[in-house]
Amino acid sequence: MASSSAGVVAGLTAAALATIGYLAHQASVAAPHDPGRAHATSSPAPGASKAPRDRLHPDALPAGTGRGERVVYSVDDDRVWLVGADNRVRRTFRVTPSTVDPAPGTYAVTSRSNRVTGSDGIPVEHVVRFTSVDGVVIGFSAAVDGSMAKPDPDERTGGIRETRADGEAMWEFATIGQQVVVVR
Secondary structure, three states: OHHHHHHHHHHHHHHHHHHHHHHHHHHHHHOOOOOOOOEOOOOOOOOOOOOOOOOOOOOOOOOOOOOOOEEEEEOOOOEEEEEOOOOOEEEEEEOEOOOOOOOOEEEEOOEEEEEEEOOOOOEEEEEEEEEEEOOEEEEEEEEOOOOOOOOOOOOOOOEEEEOHHHHHHHHHHOOOOOEEEEEO
C-alpha cells in the first residue's frame, strides 16, 4: 500500500513540475524585454503632447491624465499630483526635476527604498522609482537634509526631488504597482 501511495505522490509531483515549467515559459514569453521601463499602456500614451491646463488654476490637475488612483507628474511644470480613486487631487506640490526626464506615458512604481544615497551623492529618503532612461533610474525622493537644489546639469541623474513632507506623502501613497502618469 505504501508503494502505491509513493507512486501517486511522485506522479502528482511530476505533473506539478511540468505545469510550473509550462507557466514559467509562458511568463517569460509575455514579459517585457526591458523590465526597467514598465509601461502599463500599449495605446498612445496620455500626455504625449502638452496636457491641457486650466489657465485660471495653474495648480489644477491637467486634463487627460486618466482615471482612478494615480500619481501625475508634469515634466514641463515640475509639479506632482497625488490623485485618489475618486479622481480628486489629494495633494499637489512642486518638485525639482532630475537632469534626465522620463518620456510621457503611463508607468508603475517598480521599487522603493526608505533611505539610500542618491546618484548625486546626497542621502535621500522615501525613494519611489518608476522607470529608467538609458540606464538612469527615475524616481521621486526627498533629500534627508531638506535641500532641493537643482542638480548639476553635467551629471545624468534621475532623482526628482521633493520636500521631506511631500516625500513622506508620496511614500504613503505610491506603493509598488501604483500608476504614475507622466505628462509634458
